[in-house]
Amino acid sequence: MFSGSDASSVAAADSVVVIGLGRFGRALALELMANGTEVLGVDLDESIVQEMNGQLTHVVSADSTREEVLQQLAVPEFDRVVVAIGSDIQASILTTSLLLRFNVAHVWAKAVSDAHGTILEQLGVSHVIYPEKEMGRRVAHLVRGSMQDYLEIGDNFSLVKMAPPAAIIGKTLGESRVRSTAGVTVTAVRPLGGTWTYTDEKTIIAADDTILVSGPTNKAEAFSLRR
Structure with a gap:
């Protein structure tokens, strides 16, 4: 008992x-x-x-x-x-x-x-x-774009795991000016078979990298739709 x-x-x-x-x-x-x-x-x-x-x-x-x-x-x-x-x-x-x-x-x-x-x-x-409601919203965002994972961490602010858009591949983040042009920040990168590391302006993004992007939900989603 x-x-x-x-x-x-x-x-x-x-x-x-x-x-x-x-x-x-x-x-x-x-x-x-x-x-x-x-x-x-x-x-x-x-x-x-x-x-x-x-x-x-x-x-x-x-x-x-x-x-x-x-x-x-x-x-x-x-x-x-x-x-x-x-x-x-x-x-x-x-x-x-x-x-x-x-x-x-x-x-x-x-x-x-x-x-x-x-x-x-x-x-x-x-x-x-609201487990069902929140999961439904999360999956809806994943279905629409090339996001690999999505987490809304506040009102209209999200973290997104995704493949890098073609426009930033082969460039440093300083050169691609992601924050000023897309309104989001690439906060971390994981090379194929590697581990996650923080990024800075000198980080070069490769085609087979996975990136972690933070920013307003609508802008993060728009960034994930870029090809």
Whole structure:
């Protein structure tokens, strides 16, 4: 039987509670574990808990909408909790409300719709996640251009991994004047078979290089479309 004392032993600085072990919550929890973070996983479905047993630091089948259950699991002692419940909006809202009442320092909550996200924000959640919506936007940008990877890191500002446009191949970045002509910055380069290094004005871009570009999303996308 999983006890509150077991959970207390996990609630260290580098530990996270993940509530809801569906596809998103499971992937998140396993990635955290792979990077050395201890994880307490919570899900109402006993079959999921059995499947995840041994893959997380601790995993338990429990109803996260009940205050006494979260208290028993020592969830208030953690300062980082992710609510990854997607199939039951009411459970997501009730669980999140309890975490905020516990004054958990950092709460991330998955939203399955704009309305769901609005409610979470109104409750006071500072980190509302839209996995499907954000992935859809990301893939849309990848489909349109020659981007190999894309990450939006703020309002209208992105990092893009891409092959270099023909116009800058064989030139130094100083000669190609990418920042002044395209409004983006080539921040790093990786030669074929090599490793990433920072760039400067003397960096010469080769045809088989991969480059990392930062800048306003629309300009980064336009740069990726150059041939």
